[in-house]
Amino acid sequence: MSGGMLGDIFILADVGLRHYLVLSAFLFVCGLLTIMLKRNAIGILMGVELVLNAANVNLVAFNHFSYPGNPGEPLLAGQVFAIFVIVLAAAEAAVALAIFLNYYNNFATIDVERARNLKG
Amino acid sequence: MLTSKSPFSRFEPTRGQVLISAIIGGVMLIALLLAIFSATFPMAAQSPGEAYPLVSLGRALLGDYLVPFELASVLLLVVMIGAAYLAKARRSEDKG
Numbered sequence: 001m002s003g004g005m006l007g008d009i010f011i012l013a014d015v016g017l018r019h020y021l022v023l024s025a026f027l028f029v030c031g032l033l034t035i036m037l038k039r040n041a042i043g044i045l046m047g048v049e050l051v052l053n054a055a056n057v058n059l060v061a062f063n064h065f066s067y068p069g070n071p072g073e074p075l076l077a078g079q080v081f082a083i084f085v086i087v088l089a090a091a092e093a094a095v096a097l098a099i100f101l102n103y104y105n106n107f108a109t110i111d112v113e114r115a116r117n118l119k120g
Numbered sequence: 121m122l123t124s125k126s127p128f129s130r131f132e133p134t135r136g137q138v139l140i141s142a143i144i145g146g147v148m149l150i151a152l153l154l155a156i157f158s159a160t161f162p163m164a165a166q167s168p169g170e171a172y173p174l175v176s177l178g179r180a181l182l183g184d185y186l187v188p189f190e191l192a193s194v195l196l197l198v199v200m201i202g203a204a205y206l207a208k209a210r211r212s213e214d215k216g
Contacts (some may be wrong), residue, residue: 025152029145036141039135066162074173076180077173083181087192091199098206
C-alpha cells in the first residue's frame, strides 16, 4: 500500500495507470473539440489549456506508475516537467490575452473567423 | 465585454463544422482508448517514493532542476513585459 493514510481514506490503491490515461484521453478530446468548435478566441484558449492539462495528467501518471525511481531517491522528472508545463501555459495565456485585447480593440469582436485580414 | 456575444455576430459553429468536429473527436477518442488498452506499459514493481512527494519535489526544483527553474523566471519576466507592451500599445496610439 503506497498511498499511506491519505491513500487509505480516498481508496486510491485501486486506481491504476490506465484510469489516468483514460481521463487524459477524455480531457484531450474535450480540448480538441473546444478548439475546433469555438469561434470565441478566449474559448479556444480554454481548449488549449485542456489539452495541456491532459498532457500534464499523462506526465504525472507515468512518473508515478512507471518510473518512480528507487527508494530513497525518487525520480521526479515527470512532476517537475508538469510544473514547467503549467508555467509555460500561464505565459502563453498572458501573451494570447494581450493579443486578443489588441484584436478586440481593432475589430470590436473576438470572433476568430473575422481574423482573415491578419494574414500577411 | 470580451466574452459576451454581440447582437450582430453569431458565435455558433455551422452544422457541417459540428459534424466534422464530432467525427474527428470520436475517431481520436476511440484511437486513444484502443491504444491505451492494447499497449503494455512498463510498470514499476511497487512505487517506492512517497505518496505525496512535496518535500522532494521542492528539493528537486531547487537542486537538480535549478537551471530550468531560473530560466522559467526569466521567461515569466519577458512574458510580463511583452504582455504589458502589447496591452498598452493601442492606448498610447489613441492619445497620439
